[in-house]
Amino acid sequence: MSVRPSLDDLLDGLRVVSIPLRVRFRGVEHREAALIHGPKGWGEFAPFLEYEPAEASRWLAAAIEAAHVGWPDPLRAEIPCNATVPAVTAAEVPQVIARFDGCRAAKVKVAERGQSLADDVERVAAVRDVMGQGGAVRLDANGGWSVDQAVDAITRLAPFGLEYVEQPCATVEELRAVRTALQRNGIDVPIAADESIRKAEDPLRVAREGAADLVVVKVAPLGGVARALEVVAECGLPAVVSSALDTSVGIRAGVALAAALPELPHACGLGTVGLLAGDVTTEPLVPVGGDVPVRPVDVDETLLDEHAAPEDRQDWWRDRVRAAWARL
Template structure:
């Protein structure tokens, strides 16, 4: 079998409410769907988050063509080594989502060739369902309270809320509202996206801890691991590394510094599913649980991650997903996409060969057209953020 072509389709899928973080907001997410075609008529599916933009992903995919077209897609290690070493893409970063999409499509082809779901190729089922948190948009207190109730009614075990607002009082009010709406049993994970200095983080976390936090995600710069370790030793809530831990080398540094109680790992930012499995293994050796991170994904990348997570023991905590925000998806059937496709915050592992999901052509066409006509609405577009002079940390 040989690869004959790479085909890329950017799509834009709306959210039911804007996603808001410390420096902007977006009305939906953009992904680039990747189809790897072969001379035997099989096509493998992959998906790249539009990080840092769809244009960059598309440019990287074009640059990969001389390295990929003509290669055997079942020799996945060999192919990715060619990309990393001959193509000089071993410096992970903005190139990684495109590479991960191609690697995922090769795994899909391998699963289809041998008639096995990917979970069996990554070690077999350790679990049959994969759990996700309920993403609560950082809105006003009343809206957050209502979303907390929605999460509890949907059977979610953990809610996730962005913090790092201009004033600590606003963060406290939202977390208090979430606790009120979701009830006493709900876990609350807060994410500051590096917005705080160490001193401000210590003050903020201590103010929020009375509401019963499950994890505090990346409250300070991910580039200052000694300060992460300092903060970790002075708060009562476990600290989750995120921006500091997207690659295997980053995770090794987090472990060496004792900078986190749990580690966020990401197949897109580290170039593929095999590296996601390796990341979990590195952290398992250090006795740390891992959480799957997401830059925003649809059903193809989500299914790929679900297979690996299901086959890997130390994904012990709810993972990042966008089901609470998305209005739709681009795969056939009821996998991924909107919240109603989840059961108690969980997705079943697909049991078809390869990824076990296929594209819905009508939806792909619809959301590809939406990308062509309205792409700007699906990037972080807050006018106030665009005209400000933002800096990290915020305080």
């Protein structure tokens, strides 16, 4: 990368936080993140705990970009956002959506391990009921279905009026097979690629092989805003910008990407600060009337201290920064 601060510079100002979640998400009840400071402000390094150094290095590159390089000028002043509904019970759906002020779209987690399609149907039905007929409802399976399961589930869920289904299966070949089967069966539900973009060695393959109708892009897994803009341009498909359960610092990078895209046809998944029971700023970057404003995030030192991770976890994250930095 063109700007590569020294490892000592990164570690000197590193702050590691552990923020409780309102709802269990991805199997955890606290979100840990390492924050780095530079001349352009704060950057967030928070790859999920299971990610190895090579993958985590892209997240570090994105944090360095935020803190030391900066982003393109915005083309818009606010970003429409979706609510995010984890794999909760149908009864919990109204209180979850209520945390996302004015959002006119909702992304619903489905294909959760240990749950059934009946659970998904009940959850999606509850979301549709809360959102009304005018709201957009999209699903995210995180690659949890086989091709047959995906075709069956999407066929069952399509009557709820789906905007699209994100990553129904794990591989590009499976995405293409699902998309083809749905078209053959007259099921008009677009397919979006997420993991097949952000975790792929070749993020353009989904577009090249006709495996998706749109792409979901996250700044950190792609290595920063500049690289994400290149991926979207090269894919040539409509893009949705999403987050990775970030603090407001991480969300600000996603907002920068969404603000810089030439076109933004869909609401973005940048409202997930509402899933955290805390933040690193007194003015969290959350949807207001359904939109997240494009504005700076002022990190509060008192909140960094309040949410400071235990010493052993700080050491663990410092070691992780060292390993990721070595792979830049």
